[in-house]
Amino acid sequence: MTSWLGEWANLLLRWTHFIAGIAWIGSSFYFIWLDRALTRPEQPKAGVEGDLWMVHSGGFYQVEKRRPGPGEVPAVLHWFKWEAMLTWISxxxxxxL
Structure with a gap:
């Protein structure tokens, strides 16, 4: 590999690793905050441990923390794992390198 190509690859990987690490740490802090901000629902719902209303960019979000049993997990589920995976891979x- 020529020296300039190796330097550019190193630079690109370093920035990818740095930005992915920030995203991983940020999502970790978000979930720590979210767990601490959850409150018991005013009207108890089956399977709901806590809920929270949030506002961002004019939209309102209602978050519920659940512990679903087998077969109760929805088909479409967002995982916050890609930040960590990209940090490790880079x-x-x-x-x-």
Whole structure:
């Protein structure tokens, strides 16, 4: 690999690792805050441990914390795992490079 190409790959991987790490830490802090901000629902609902109303950019969001049993998980589920995975992959690639 030519020296300039290696330098650009190193720079790109470092910035990818840095930004992915910030996203991972940010989502971790968000969920720590979210767990602490949840309150018991005014009218108890089956399976709901806590809820929270939030506003962002003119939209209102209602978040409910549940512990679903087997077969109760929805088909479409957003996972906050890609930030961590990209941080690990880019870090390992930096070690290899």
């Amino acid at each position: 870090g390992i690639a930096l070690l290899v």
